[in-house]
Amino acid sequence: MKLELVCPAGTLPALRAAVDHGADAVYIGFRGATNARNFPGLNFSEKEAAAGIAYAHERGTRVFVALNVYPSPATWDAATAVIDTAARLGVDALILADPGLMHYATNRHPALRLHLSVQGSATNWRAIEFYRREFGVRRAVLPRVLSVTQVARLIERTEVEIEVFGFGSLCVMVEGRCALSSFATGHSPNTQGVCSPAHAVRWEETPAGRQSRLNGILIDRYSPGEAAGYPTLCKGRFRVNDSVFHALEEPTSLNALDVLPALMAAGVKAIKVEGRQRSPAYVAQVTGLLRRALDLCAAAYPGRTEGHGDDRAGSPASWTPPADLLSALDALAEGRTHTLGAYHRPWQ
């Protein structure tokens, strides 16, 4: 049993890139508002998904389908149609957040393997236990709010496989528990699969500098020469009391390489890469770099990949991810810098 690398694919070329560069599994979504990366020009038709699954399976890579919105009565049929399609295509797992959809999937397609999406907001073993007992969920993806110690303690209390984020853009809010985007724009991750959607973004050049707005609300203003990022609303600069700063979160990427041995020792089953909205070139590079990191770490600590139980000593102090690997990942990262996020809590 080894630590799996689960990589994003927003398009067929990105799927091929992930497969070719060492992903153990790729995750995809279908077009429409049924997944949390509902962006124009992204995602798969049924025909593309079939081609992608065939390509991946021929090379020993598994394909997961993410259907991680919470459908309303108006979008329910579209969501259940995706489940039926995914089952028909023979996907290796369906990543769901909504209990109603899990109920549907368990009833109609009992053989289909279910994963609990990060959008399911399960941050403790008891919540995961709910999904295991009700629907036989086999794996849960943890929100990016737990420390390594909390991840380890959670794994001790559950028989469900645990997947955690290893690299990519960072949500500072608990996934599935954030309505900031719908408050500002009317569109949210939970309902439409989008956060700070592009249609609500407006860029302005002003004497004070370049400005980004989301549905008219000023999210950030950049000095001349300052790098401007996408106006995800939690990563803007705002005024609180008398200070203007990144009041919620800096634009930065999650990079868990520093704690990889500790995650392996904790019994984490899979490392997930964020970014279905990214280009095939990005997916190829990130997949290749993380493949190298996982293989190096597994070689350095062979006893730590044997699963639960034997060695819980925590992160060996000796582990340092190769500098060239970190700098290559930083060059690809949002804000060109990285953080361990909640895995290590500098704010605590």
Next chain:
Amino acid sequence: MKLAVGPVLYLWDRTIALDFYAALCDAPVDIVYLGEVVCSKRRVLQREDWPGVAQALRDAGKEVVFSTLALIEAESELATMARIADSAGGHVEANDMAAVQYSAGRPFVAGPHLNIYNAATLAMMAAHGARRWVAPVEMPLATIATLGAARPPGLEIEVFAYGRLPLAFSARCFTARAQNRPKDECGFICGDYPDGITLYSREDQPFLTLNGIQTQSAAVQNLLPHIGALRSAGVDILRLSPQSQDFPAVIRAFRTALDSGDAATSFPEPSLPGGYCDGYLRGEAGIDHAG
């Protein structure tokens, strides 16, 4: 329709909180939610204070419900949730699936922080014991009406009708961050802000509110002008979320509007920066305001 007072979402001074609940005994509300939803470190009241507060409210004819934490990470937080569920005798509000899992088979209130967006999920929660559902704050009234029309028998529907909207939770304490304090040395700085800290855009637009690990709207959602539409949609209960200013007048205005059917009741001018909002009701941006 009934009126409910939601859990106090801020860290209020103990004396102020005790006075607040004492006053609620005489206020024209039907349901009072007690307990801590936001931060497991906070102690608005001491553990031994709560039973007395609850009993006084029950003696005054109120239904008392104990709310539980929305973001549960630690074993100690699971244990607190379990203790509350056990002692609340079915009058507990679940705000995390851990609480549903623990309370399943006993009656509970499905709180606003559970993601219940469709009939299948709602039916499942009812089968596990949910007797009341507080709709997610971002859900349009039309969707609430659709779900209400086909609701499981006996299930009550509650809507967040007044207050700064609870929008997001994080592992990070934004109040501590704004004061450059580490979370575990926060010094309970949030206690200085009885309605949270308003976050402004760089054009001084009141946008959000920092309340510990919770992010709220700066605007107060006020559905008073929409009571007729709420009633038509099958809503049974309106939740008024406690704010430090004008709350008795807010309760009176909602009560008068419910009793007289007159939404034109005099209503306090917004005292918090951000004014009023009601966009979620129409499926628009929550910050929008039609009035």
